[in-house]
Amino acid sequence: MRKSRLVLAPAALLSAAALVLTGCATEAEEPASTGSTTEAATEAEAETFNVYALLPQGSDQAYGTTYLPQMEAVAAELGINLTITNSQYDADKQASECEIAVAARPDGIILWPAVGDAVRPCLEAAAAAGIPVTVTNSDLFDADKDLSRGFSGPDTYGQGVASAEIMCDIVGDASVNIIQLNGSIGNSTAIDRDNGFTDTIAANCPNVTILDEQNTDWTKATAQQVASEMITAQGLENIQGIYAADDSIAAGAIDALEARGVDAADYFITGIGNTFMGNPLVAEGKLDGTVFQSSSWDGGNAVRLMHSVLTGAAGAERQLLLMPSVKVTMDNATDPSVAPEW
Amino acid sequence: MSNQSVIKMGSEAKGPLGKLRVTLARRTEGRAVGLFIIIATVVTLTQPLVFTAYQVTLGRIALIGLVALGLTAVILMGELDLSVASTLAVSGVIMTVVANETNILIGVLAALAASVVISLINAFFVAIVGINSFIATLGMLFALRGFALVISDEQPVKLLNVEFGIAFGQPILGPLTPRILIFFAVFILLQVFVTRVRVGREFLAVGGNRQAAYDAGIPVKRRIFTGFIISGGVAALAGVINSLERTAADPTAGSTVLLASFAAAIIGGNYLKGGKGSIVGTLIGAASLGMLQVALTISGVQVPVQEIFIGGILLIAVITDPSSLRAVWGSINTVIQGLKNSRAK
Incomplete structure (x- = not known):
């Protein structure tokens, strides 16, 4: 009996933690509508989108540590429920995450290709399911660009x-x-x-x-x-x-x-x-x-581009949102506007 | 003290529940079944999409599990094959390069042939030269990684027959894709081999007590060669499948496969020192891990937190081994007895 307790206690603890964590994630996805009027709630509901962001890095890399918070902040501001994945630059893992995203039928997918050559099956699966895809940070190869609605990232x-x-x-x-x-x-x-x-x-x-x-x-x-x-x-x-x-x-x-x-x-x-x-x-x-x-520019604009696609603000043509290439020399290196982010 | 616990277990084995518990404890995959049930229950309550989109979950299980199944062949003998991750990468590159010059069938055969050569080299160093398999296959891991980068010119190799690759990733039997079907086929073949074929059954004997296996007339070196060929061959198969499905071969592929494969085998109750384990256990371990990964991905849980969960599951799998439990319980009793004695003084 004691052995059983020893076996079950950590497992139950882990399960409870998983429940709390997944519960937290679900809770965070729900828009805060308590106390608002019916019209406001309906409006808020109409403006809420579910989006998967398939990234190859996250808080485990220097760039991601400032990319992610801005991405999440802009998503919260625009009423987008983000589900963020991190494939750690493994193309097979990202492909599996893409399958999960397509099965979840979100309103859109933001893709940062782990390996540019390997994303076509993912793009085709999303297109077949009618899910718009926008690309962030590293653009697609020319042959695949027609399967995405736009790109935001560094020029x-x-x-x-x-x-x-x-x-x-x-x-x-x-x-x-x-x-x-x-x-x-x-x-x-x-x-x-x-x-x-x-x-x-x-x-x-x-x-x-x-x-x-x-x-x-x-x-x-x-x-x-x-x-x-x-x-x-x-x-x-x-x-x-x-x-x-x-x-x-x-x-x-x-x-x-x-x-x-x-x-x-x-x-x-x-x-x-x-x-x-x-x-x-x-x-x-x-x-x-x-x-x-700017990694924060990159993260924030990835969500803004997807939002413009989902709301119809973006035209039918493939959108390009390029980060300005600001020069930094000794004259402006200490300016707060170009303070390094990663 | 240990006698007491044995008597307790015997007395609790009465009744169907007690018998089930004893059966689960005896089987190496018993704890894996327990963990699987807990994970499945939690996932059902929190992320039902894991089951409603079961073909996606099966795909993830097959992605992790295929390499783990092959790896189990060497683990049963008490050996390790760290080179599976690089074998996967280099096989994918070889298949794609050759397929682009000839056709896909020749590309697949070339990749599998390469895996046999790799496995023979691994087994030579382990069985003939006598180098520890961890060191020998670690060297191969690095060497193959470099080789994959050299033959791919340090960039992903695009499969020219993109249409075939895209079609290969589509379901062909109900919702099942070729990857899932191949995964189950490999599972059945290995399960039959390890449980019904004499050569396969001897893997456990080699892992359990190598000297006894020698004394019993088992050709241990040949079994080690066979185990490495299975491990390398299955890893190469996984590399071929990955490259076909992605329509490209990435020379750096497999970065997350190695640890996930070992995790699946360990969660499945396989003993890394050999002699204890099963292919069924690895399947259950891969299923537990795959379900957990899909659920955490859907929940948007970041990788570091995911790793905490997988690490936690691994720890549970290891510490719930009856011998570990006995050791822990023995230590606790010693401490308690020591405290009692000091109070008595």
């Missing part, structure tokens, strides 16, 4: 352009050789930023020569190693600048330069992100400029 090509414009401004007319450190191979954000940067350098400041470019995995550690190898290969004396596709990469490249006993402030270096890692480097003068990517 990844524009970020590359902005980073290149900062580089052109600080270089002026001088002839400069730089090395380029991209994100991971095949990543759509890395490709778009690369294209935006190289197109703009070619058009606006052909006096800047890209000696070599290499891929990283977006981490500071790998970037430091790759940058160090590139410096060795090209010769430190031949390099005057670095373009990094991300602030973490820029931080790694700066460490690689300083490991050679030189001052990074003497080099032309630009990044993208304006992160907690990048912003202080800009303020110190080691990173000449970066481009602000």
Whole structure:
């Protein structure tokens, strides 16, 4: 008997916790209508939508910790009951979550693709069920775009352009050789930023020569190693600048330069992100400029776009809501308007 | 003290309820059934959609359970195969790359053939060289992950025959998709193999007491090879299914599969040191885990909280093992006795 108690007690405790948790989730989904008039209640009911947000990250990642609260706040403001999932960048898990979402028949699905190539079956299932899909943060490939109603998120090509414009401004007319450190191979954000940067350098400041470019995995550690190898290969004396596709990469490249006993402030270096890692480097003068990517803007506008689709405010055409690519240099690095968020 | 508890259990075994309790306690999957009933009850009360949309829940169970079923073959022998996650990824990539050049059937065969080679290497290091299976398969896990990235050029490989992939994800028998049907087919095959076929039955003997298995004339090394081939082959099958359903192969796939598969096997009552466990137990473990995951997803519970629940279920599965309970009860009694003695002084 005592053994049975030992077995059942934790199980019952866990079950009770699950009941409370799922109950809480259900409670939070219900609109607060107590005390309101019948008309107001009807109106509130009419404006309430159930939406699934299929995300590849959440509070387990730096970007998600500020993306999620804003997403939830805007949803509460617009009367949207959000059910948020986190596939941890596992395409199979996200596909399973998509099946659950379609079975639940929500009013809409907000999708942040874990793997861009793998979302077509999900989009087709949603389309077959008549559920509108909007995309957040990372847009779909061209062949799949007609299965979604819109995209909101960073203008990844524009970020590359902005980073290149900062580089052109600080270089002026001088002839400069730089090395380029991209994100991971095949990543759509890395490709778009690369294209935006190289197109703009070619058009606006052909006096800047890209000696070599290499891929990283977006981490500071790998970037430091790759940058160090590139410096060795090209010769430190031949390099005057670095373009990094991300602030973490820029931080790694700066460490690689300083490991050679030189001052990074003497080099032309630009990044993208304006992160907690990048912003202080800009303020110190080691990173000449970066481009602000706001995770709270991203989270909030994902819901706003879906709301405009559900209320019919958005037109029939696919909507594009692009994050402004605000440049951050030493002049404005400490402005509250560009305070880093992740 | 332990004698007392044995007498108690015997006395309580009278009546149908007592007999059922003793039966549940004796069977390795008994506790898994108990957990399954508790989870199913909670889920029915809070998220009935888990049952009304049962084909979705079955899909999630098959996603977790397929790799877990194969893994059980090596766990029964007291070995581990950590490389299943990377085998899944590399098989998906091989299938897609080959299918894009030839056709899907050849792609599937190439992936399965690759899994056999991987399994033979794993088994060679474990059975012949004598390396601990945790270390040998951990090395393979990393090596295959790198291999998958190299052959995919570090990016997802799109399946050119998208129409076939989309059709593969559709129900073909009532609400059942090919994934669910394959999952049940693998379950039946493995269950029959482990319970009815001599080679399969010997897995438990190898896991229970390896020296005794040698002495009894069981070809232990050959059984280890067979177990790893089953484990790798089923993981490759899961990789092929995933890639077909998604119409793309992701070289980083399987990141969440490894822990979920082990969790399903452990919840199912399989003893990681081998000699105790069953394929049915793994099925029940996968069903419990799958239902819980779907219910928590519908509830919008975030991943860290989901992990607390799954961890809690795992802990319950482990601590409710009769030997663990005896140890806990023995420790409590020792403390109580110590307190009594100190008061008496």
